[in-house]
Amino acid sequence: MGDMWILLTVLRRVVVRVLRHVRRGIFLIPVAGMAIALFGLQPWTVAAVLLAALVAFWRPVVAAALLPVSMVVAGISGLVVAATEPGSGFWTVSVLGALKQARIKAAIRRPPVIVKGGVKRAVKRVIDEAHQVPLKRVAVTRVGPAGPRGGVVPVPGSARLNWYPGPVAQAVIPGGGQGVKFQVPAPPVVAAQMVPRGGGTAWHINSGGVVTSGFIAPGHGPWLGGLLVPLALLLLTLGLWLLPRSAATLRTHAAGLLALLRRRMLENRWGILLVPVALLGLTVFGVHPWTVAAILACVVTAVRWPLLAADLVPVVLIAFAIRGFEIAASWPSLPGLQQPGELYGVIVVTTRQLAMLAGAEASAFLVIAAWLVPRTIGAHARTALAPGRDLELEGRVQRLTETRDLAVDAADTELRRIERNLHDGAQARLIALGMNLRAVERMLPGRPEAALALVAEARETSLRALNDLRDLVRGICPPVLADRGLGHAVRALALDTPFPVDLDINLPGRLSAPVESACYFAVAEALANAVRHSGARRVHIRMQHADGMLRIQVGDDGAGGADPAHGTGLRGVEQRLAAFDGIMAVSSPPGGPTMIAMEVPCALSSPKTCSF
Amino acid sequence: MRVVVAEDLFLLRDGLTRLLAAHGFEIAASVDSAPGLLDALLEHRPDVAVVDVRLPPSFADDGLQAALAARQQVPGLPVLLLSQYVEQLYARELLADQSGAVGYLLKDRVFNDDQFVDAVRTVAAGGTVMDPDVVTKLLGRRFRDEPVTRLSAREREVLALMAEGRSNVAIAQRLFVTEKAVSKHTTSIFTKLGLAASEDDNRRVLAVLAYLNT
Numbered sequence A: 001m002g003d004m005w006i007l008l009t010v011l012r013r014v015v016v017r018v019l020r021h022v023r024r025g026i027f028l029i030p031v032a033g034m035a036i037a038l039f040g041l042q043p044w045t046v047a048a049v050l051l052a053a054l055v056a057f058w059r060p061v062v063a064a065a066l067l068p069v070s071m072v073v074a075g076i077s078g079l080v081v082a083a084t085e086p087g088s089g090f091w092t093v094s095v096l097g098a099l100k101q102a103r104i105k106a107a108i109r110r111p112p113v114i115v116k117g118g119v120k121r122a123v124k125r126v127i128d129e130a131h132q133v134p135l136k137r138v139a140v141t142r143v144g145p146a147g148p149r150g151g152v153v154p155v156p157g158s159a160r161l162n163w164y165p166g167p168v169a170q171a172v173i174p175g176g177g178q179g180v181k182f183q184v185p186a187p188p189v190v191a192a193q194m195v196p197r198g199g200g201t202a203w204h205i206n207s208g209g210v211v212t213s214g215f216i217a218p219g220h221g222p223w224l225g226g227l228l229v230p231l232a233l234l235l236l237t238l239g240l241w242l243l244p245r246s247a248a249t250l251r252t253h254a255a256g257l258l259a260l261l262r263r264r265m266l267e268n269r270w271g272i273l274l275v276p277v278a279l280l281g282l283t284v285f286g287v288h289p290w291t292v293a294a295i296l297a298c299v300v301t302a303v304r305w306p307l308l309a310a311d312l313v314p315v316v317l318i319a320f321a322i323r324g325f326e327i328a329a330s331w332p333s334l335p336g337l338q339q340p341g342e343l344y345g346v347i348v349v350t351t352r353q354l355a356m357l358a359g360a361e362a363s364a365f366l367v368i369a370a371w372l373v374p375r376t377i378g379a380h381a382r383t384a385l386a387p388g389r390d391l392e393l394e395g396r397v398q399r400l401t402e403t404r405d406l407a408v409d410a411a412d413t414e415l416r417r418i419e420r421n422l423h424d425g426a427q428a429r430l431i432a433l434g435m436n437l438r439a440v441e442r443m444l445p446g447r448p449e450a451a452l453a454l455v456a457e458a459r460e461t462s463l464r465a466l467n468d469l470r471d472l473v474r475g476i477c478p479p480v481l482a483d484r485g486l487g488h489a490v491r492a493l494a495l496d497t498p499f500p501v502d503l504d505i506n507l508p509g510r511l512s513a514p515v516e517s518a519c520y521f522a523v524a525e526a527l528a529n530a531v532r533h534s535g536a537r538r539v540h541i542r543m544q545h546a547d548g549m550l551r552i553q554v555g556d557d558g559a560g561g562a563d564p565a566h567g568t569g570l571r572g573v574e575q576r577l578a579a580f581d582g583i584m585a586v587s588s589p590p591g592g593p594t595m596i597a598m599e600v601p602c603a604l605s606s607p608k609t610c611s612f
Numbered sequence B: 001m002r003v004v005v006a007e008d009l010f011l012l013r014d015g016l017t018r019l020l021a022a023h024g025f026e027i028a029a030s031v032d033s034a035p036g037l038l039d040a041l042l043e044h045r046p047d048v049a050v051v052d053v054r055l056p057p058s059f060a061d062d063g064l065q066a067a068l069a070a071r072q073q074v075p076g077l078p079v080l081l082l083s084q085y086v087e088q089l090y091a092r093e094l095l096a097d098q099s100g101a102v103g104y105l106l107k108d109r110v111f112n113d114d115q116f117v118d119a120v121r122t123v124a125a126g127g128t129v130m131d132p133d134v135v136t137k138l139l140g141r142r143f144r145d146e147p148v149t150r151l152s153a154r155e156r157e158v159l160a161l162m163a164e165g166r167s168n169v170a171i172a173q174r175l176f177v178t179e180k181a182v183s184k185h186t187t188s189i190f191t192k193l194g195l196a197a198s199e200d201d202n203r204r205v206l207a208v209l210a211y212l213n214t
Helices: A002-021 A024-039 A043-058 A060-084 A094-105 A118-130 A222-268 A271-285 A289-304 A306-330 A352-375 A377-385 A391-446 A448-476 A479-484 A486-495 A513-534 A568-578 B010-022 B034-044 B062-073 B088-095 B107-111 B113-124 B132-142 B153-164 B168-175 B179-193 B201-213
Strands: A113-116 A135-143 A152-155 A168-171 A180-183 A189-197 A200-207 A210-218 A342-344 A347-349 A501-506 A539-546 A549-556 A583-587 A594-601 B002-006 B026-031 B048-052 B079-083 B102-106 B128-130
Touching: A024 A043, A024 A060, A024 A222, A043 A060, A043 A289, A060 A222, A222 A549, A222 A583, A222 A594, A271 A289, A271 A306, A271 A342, A289 A306, A306 A342, A306 A352, A306 A377, A342 A352, A347 A352, A352 A377, A377 A391, A391 A448, A391 A568, A448 B107, A479 A486, A479 A513, A486 A501, A486 A513, A486 A539, A486 B088, A513 A539, A513 A549, A513 A568, A513 A594, A568 A583, A568 A594, B002 B010, B002 B034, B010 B026, B010 B048, B010 B107, B010 B113, B026 B034, B034 B048, B034 B062, B048 B062, B048 B113, B062 B079, B062 B088, B079 B088, B079 B107, B079 B113, B088 B102, B088 B132, B088 B201, B102 B107, B102 B113, B107 B113, B113 B128, B128 B132, B128 B153, B128 B201, B132 B153, B132 B201, B153 B168, B153 B179, B153 B201, B168 B179, B179 B201
Parallel strands: A501 A539, B002 B026, B002 B048, B048 B079, B079 B102, B102 B128
Antiparallel strands: A113 A189, A135 A152, A135 A210, A168 A180, A189 A200, A200 A210, A342 A347, A539 A549, A549 A594, A583 A594
16 A cells, blocks of 8 residues: 555656646647547548647647646547447447437348347347457347337347347346336247448347347457546546646636637627537537538638628528428338437437427527527618618617716716815815914914924924825826826836736837726726735736737736626726727636736827937 | 026925025026926036926926936936825836936925935935835835845834935934944844945945845
């Protein structure tokens, strides 16, 4: 036990050290290579490996962050493949069994072979013939007629067939599944079909309406037979172990992406929906080269031509509906003859009843499509036909009205704050000062000593009044901001922060004063949050202007939990930025880190020329 | 001692020149804009300049820029900047050339004319004077660091006064202790912060400020 522990510790150290020294991202390539090992040499698997290589060399940090995720995906995929591969019946789950049947469906073409001597002999013959391929395991699915005691009973078997002929057949599921007994009429003549498929043999035996189907798989090499499952489990474990470390890095990248995504959503309203809808298509039309190609095309369309993508969403949904209606209408209702299942959306259709349910699902698709048509195709057509009623313009007007209201409110609140501040601070102190001076005037002739003390007090009061005014003005417009603009002002802000702030500021010029002010107070608020609430020990601020857009990121390594929905600080920032069409995205999960990303479209004026 | 005063508000300019004249300074020139200041500094080469940070033409930090520009042409030209606000960023820029003879004070400090005139003289003599507000902020920034936290409360007090530009004598007066006690504190501070000790007051201030500013 002790030796084992030492071995484990050493192993862990070696792994950690290797991971630290080698640029971890490079491992993304072999993990992606798992796709080829699992699914064969196909266009998409090769594309995945190429993409992994590209990311690993081009963006090693992102690759390193993606590594644990890809390990988890590869591990799960490995387990799923091991489970679905016919032959390794131990891993079989029922949904995947249905998928397997769908693959067998197309195979029933050859005319039946008549075998004399009952079901047992037919099964034996099937197996004998299948022995041409190296037999390792036999999977048997027994299908009986629907009835009070019958039903579909999948019997995953091993090389030993769980088959007990006679008036009562007993199906036994290895591994503790349920056993079901039912009547099997065993006439002397049965029809058997054998169809070579996918390297194995699918077979169906019809004995008086009772159909038994199965699939005999060839023996697997060491890969699928022995190595795959342990390797998949190892990848899954390693991936899950490393996942929390890379989550922080991923989140940082995600915060930037999130802002981009939000902007895109605002821009093209429904176009982005095309991608998930296209993915849904895989469950409706199945995984074929043309469906995969269609998804890629949809992604490109959604990014490049968002308006067209939005128009395509209802069209694609209508196509789904048509397919659903077709399934509902054409599903055969022959008793006894079982058709392999077919996936439609969330339903695996195996019976006529389920086919009807699929029809209902198709109706739901149609309803969504109908709801979307006026919002996409209709709106675009209206814009094209009647430029006067520009829907986008309407939306913009509405947004402007909202943000203008907010801006007016904010200005009003700010004015009130200033008024109250002056009233309670500087004004009150000036009054006190005046009263003091008046008292001095009275005392001077008689009691010059006491007058002197009052003069000192008056001087103190004037200092306090100055301090009040200074603080007030700093809150309205910080001096460095007015003097030198946003970049320097944020630098000054960083200097006043009681812990290290990493700055990466690239602002070769000045912005308009209102934008500068809004952005300054946004950064100040984010920084104040980091100081006050998060317990951060390091903050970084990134700020740059490119393509008419000011991008600001403020991140800290604190405890997280910042939420614009709670508390007025960040919410106020969001509203203030909204007045300039700016947006803010906050990523701050409990436990941190916090990342606040802001984007404001604005122009950069040429740097101020200095006469000295 | 010849002094140039730069302040755009007439009332304050007038008050400053009166105050300085009353303390025996000779007013070489009093100007109200940054270009005027630069010209006056280069023409008169005064012993010290008292400059408002915010000046015309752009009413930004033109006074500071003009002072820095003048010091580039005349290295070590003594300049005392006055402002309604003290900013660490500006203090940093003033201290950047490490040559001393600079001061940066809140305008309020003029209220105490003795201290203010002392500050002007210190700067004229090549010393460095920082506003207590700047020093407080600098110390606040360093409080989480190891070395500064190792100082005792008294040593921190001495450090703050040193950073403001005061000599041992002034610190001793301020804290009501003997000069010897102060020099014991300063030695201890320099040892704890790992700075090279120096007898020269000016060098000492610069070393402390450079340390706090990093």
